[in-house]
Amino acid sequence: MERKLRMGMVGGGRDAFIGGVHRMAAGLDGLIELVCGAFSADPEKSRLSGEDLFLDPERCYGTYAEMFAAELGLPAGERMDFVSIVTPNFLHAPIATAALDAGFPVMCDKPMTLDLAEARALAAKVESTGLLFGLTHNYTGYPLVKEARHRVASGELGAIRKVVVEYPQGWLAQAIEKDGQKQADWRTDPARAGASCCMGDIGTHAENLVEYITGTAISELCADLTTFVPGRTLDDDGNVLIRLGSGAHGVLYASQVSIDEENDLRIRVYGEKGGLEWHQEEPNTLLMKWPDRPRQVLRTSGPTLSDTAALHTRLPAGHPEGFIEAFANLYRNFALCLDCRLHGGEPEPHYSDFPTVWDGVRGMAFIEAVVASSQSDQKWTPVAS
Amino acid sequence: MERKLRMGMVGGGRDAFIGGVHRMAAGLDGLIELVCGAFSADPEKSRLSGEDLFLDPERCYGTYAEMFAAELGLPAGERMDFVSIVTPNFLHAPIATAALDAGFPVMCDKPMTLDLAEARALAAKVESTGLLFGLTHNYTGYPLVKEARHRVASGELGAIRKVVVEYPQGWLAQAIEKDGQKQADWRTDPARAGASCCMGDIGTHAENLVEYITGTAISELCADLTTFVPGRTLDDDGNVLIRLGSGAHGVLYASQVSIDEENDLRIRVYGEKGGLEWHQEEPNTLLMKWPDRPRQVLRTSGPTLSDTAALHTRLPAGHPEGFIEAFANLYRNFALCLDCRLHGGEPEPHYSDFPTVWDGVRGMAFIEAVVASSQSDQKWTPVAS
Amino acid sequence: MERKLRMGMVGGGRDAFIGGVHRMAAGLDGLIELVCGAFSADPEKSRLSGEDLFLDPERCYGTYAEMFAAELGLPAGERMDFVSIVTPNFLHAPIATAALDAGFPVMCDKPMTLDLAEARALAAKVESTGLLFGLTHNYTGYPLVKEARHRVASGELGAIRKVVVEYPQGWLAQAIEKDGQKQADWRTDPARAGASCCMGDIGTHAENLVEYITGTAISELCADLTTFVPGRTLDDDGNVLIRLGSGAHGVLYASQVSIDEENDLRIRVYGEKGGLEWHQEEPNTLLMKWPDRPRQVLRTSGPTLSDTAALHTRLPAGHPEGFIEAFANLYRNFALCLDCRLHGGEPEPHYSDFPTVWDGVRGMAFIEAVVASSQSDQKWTPVAS
């Protein structure tokens, strides 16, 4: 790359959570600089948020439409190169569509849209514009998740038989949305979150992780979603039996009422010849399991890792890399690919690996299937492909 | 107690596995002595097995029928006081029935019978004879499992919302029954094991643990059982959605093809006010989870445990107690209760706590329900109560 | 063996701690039966203790001298075969000497004597009588400790460079001996415990573990012992730099004032080619460390263990074996060796492995050296060999 890529942001103003993560992740490797934003639906708040970030006040916009128009008016050497969308779910599709229509590549938070139809329309838009689109299913950015995917793909574990993926959290065990907790407020509101709270917010991460590591889609499922906290409309817990196209069977569960669980995404995969286990809260360890020799403890930056793990690692072993670094791997790869698009060249194949609009479509199909299944008396519900 | 209780054993000859565990467990506290046995269907092997155990050759019998008859002929001060049954599943009911008919109390391995009808008949027999009957669902013998039950019962966690119980093993990931592995051989044979391999052998332990700790029965379930290893008739893996009578939802899974998992029974229970987690492979730790204060690490013999945990512990904290000690707690309690039956007195209430014939009935109802559910297109199958 | 070996016990009456452990350990494998005892200096308490254990009242003696005399008077087929000594330290030497003089083999608790001179005299007595003598440095009874020793001996780790052994406990962080806690009372009393409390009671276990696993003696050391709790005479904490005869350097520390540490004996050994780590509170795991391949998690009963580990294991992997089972391995081996002495035959070599009077001499030399070093201004103090 010859210069940093210029990023504009929609959402992520004062009081937001994930916007700051996107900014730290985007900036970590010095490849991307934030140049403008429409940080809030409230223009004054947008301006103040931009001030906090030392942005040119001229480029702190009141609305995303205004931003797209104004940036298009800037010379090519100044104009933003892509948009990062970090709003609540219901705004993803309209903003992303407008950005693509304006010719801006997009990095978008997840779940991608409000429903599957919207997701498919967005995918069609991405295809028709030919622009780059990334989705922040950030857990696939961890080096050892990439290692896990590599080990399955290599055939080292044999045909996969069983998958167990768990994602318990406890922060919604009480009705904190009633006390004005902003993150809880929109996630429990169907109009802004979509058809599911728990399965949409974190179940899709679990689904994405299973499909990323195994390289196989969930083909059918049987779900039991529950709303435990009185007054809620959407699910805050769900248990799902899953079957993968490859013939593997498994369990996927997610919960927001599992008290004192923080962000405990965990996956175990077992094949005919071996197994593996990874845990997001201790992300620098990957266990490898064998029938006839001792369990191995793979470590980020440790010996015998694949190139892909190494290329997504910044520090020597024992220097813990965490959530932000994994998130940054998505932005880094997106940036390297975008730079090739803009200035020519072919990205190193390992750097082409980040979630796309098709992961977003899968996620929305999953949400639709679990919600339908949970309301059905029929045992198995197919997941649209 | 004034003297040791005299135990006879059926099964558990040379090459058996669980018989030796029963003997170590029964003997650990010095309350029970083995005095006779019908250790094998092969009379010579039975005799040799008794010789290994320094038994009087006169009391090493060729068949259980012979043993019951001969022991009845001995004077009251010599005759065995109860029978321990450690054969493969299909022999449990006939032997236990014969023992009860002969007037001998019974300690029986699990699963209790071949099917639910047999289990109910055995329960009726126990009721009609009024004799003591114990079942070795041994995991409930751990002090911290008793603590977990106590904490739920005390209301400390509030109403239970979610239960996750997992029991992966890997030892049947290949068809070792074809190589003459004796433990695998009968467990994969419907004639000797019953309608299920994985769910019968270990799924019932998971079911028993859930019901013991929560104090609530699984009321309905949705199961996906699989036979992964070619050539097998019975399941070697199963995933189950469960609902408890109390309104809690959960997941139960068991597996014998999860490579390199040893005996990884693990349970997490979450209520409205707190949660807990226990793991059989590190049985001396119980995690307590709270919404507003740090996680607590309870330890066997540690501070703030209940009386019931303390009364099932033999060593100071940090001196690991394991599988045999937990198993021995069942025999210890059974012995203390039996002694009261035989010689008068009331057992200390904490010592009345061991699995009974009704736990066996529950287990067989669970097996019958998971097998039926797995073959059904209907989502929920009730568990007979 | 043709019959159980008959054990007599000195000490271990009501209220004692370690006597019960010895009895459970001795009885676990069905090779030893307790037939008599002098359980307390108080004859009535001795009698009541024997009654608790269902012993013949005739064989519950008021003193050990009485016991040795009376048992010698019994016919060979009835008389006890050996003595187990479980009293406070200061009584070990006189009782063991008397037992050996009376012709009885001895299993003795540790530390072996009050001081090094006494230890050497006892060793001379063992040598001159030619009788079997075992010492319960029980931590070497764990299967994975034996595996660790085997791995070092095999050369797999290369020449050993560094050893770190830690033994923190917290139970003496307050002056509980003033409240009549019996275990604390004698351990903090020089007349009954010897020259050291912390280093005598648990530091010697650490020393023994280092020397057992590395196969090398500590040759010199530099100690800083402290008495933290006011009113005590003896150390309740100590830090020691150690050097081994082989050229390895290391750290050994023990503490009884490390609050909330239970019995946290832990050892790490590093050689030129690899390392290992073992932790008593999770005794069924042994970590193997390599420069160029992933860490391995060895497990009791897991794949690739040596014969010696397998021969000291009773259960399949994942069925936790603990403190009592490890302790029982010492008694089992002692019994098998004693049986060969009594009835001819050669013990299986792996079964000859239990701590002897020479381990006791090493332990007393270690205590003497750490106490001398702690009082010295000189950096290094040799350990007598």
Place this chain on the structure above:
Amino acid sequence: MERKLRMGMVGGGRDAFIGGVHRMAAGLDGLIELVCGAFSADPEKSRLSGEDLFLDPERCYGTYAEMFAAELGLPAGERMDFVSIVTPNFLHAPIATAALDAGFPVMCDKPMTLDLAEARALAAKVESTGLLFGLTHNYTGYPLVKEARHRVASGELGAIRKVVVEYPQGWLAQAIEKDGQKQADWRTDPARAGASCCMGDIGTHAENLVEYITGTAISELCADLTTFVPGRTLDDDGNVLIRLGSGAHGVLYASQVSIDEENDLRIRVYGEKGGLEWHQEEPNTLLMKWPDRPRQVLRTSGPTLSDTAALHTRLPAGHPEGFIEAFANLYRNFALCLDCRLHGGEPEPHYSDFPTVWDGVRGMAFIEAVVASSQSDQKWTPVAS
């Protein structure tokens, strides 16, 4: 702050390790931007390194002297605000001195200088210039290390009795410096590293962590340093008995030959009323230990943490923060304090907390003491204060 602070860097060119960490850490919060550098003693390499970082080629200097002169010539609104020094040890003092003389505040890597005399001279220079000086003892940047310090300071643990700090690494177990490994090359060279390799590079981190958490200086020590790998001059392993001014005793060890240990800094502190434990490789957990209630597991962003921990945390609980985030806390605090110096205002007290030149003096006094002690026959060596 009204605008980002402008940072210049000395060292950290292509192939360097720690320079990249400093850049990621400095940039993480968007408060600091890199504007210039003298990245290498080789001017061409310096230029290329700057190009990699998208810097203005005019501000990629061939030497630090050139950089200081040129930057002084720039207008106040463009000129760099401070210098980050990330060279090998022997260059720290001359560069820092020159920077301070030129009026630039300094952020410097550790150990601070080549020896204690140089450290004292640098401290005097800092005092005389009155300029801000930070030292990257980065492990004190972790939120739970700050929590640990807070807990000790609050008196919750009572008077501290015992400290155990361990820092094993394995990367120098072979003579990789002979194969041109650049990091190993200068660290094993007395001319560039100073009087110690292992104790200088990582032992000082352990010393700093002890003194930071306990708030007390190590007053005397007894060290056994070893050079295990043939051909080396400096120590690659060391064991140290320590005594703190407050009366606490302890153990400090560091090693670079502990095979397969990554960066395993770990500390345990025990007081009269409680204890704590923290481990750098799992930095989001802090264990609290009590005599009479269960161990508590504190977690980054979890309940009941102090303000200081919260103010050094960026993400919700369960979203792992790692090495870079902790390192960034030093830069963030340094930047906020520097901004107040430059533009007025008082920093929030929690943000004044970063290691200073006096931590560097302590570190050099520690190195001098351990090296002297290791060569001495005298037991205790005082640490200069």
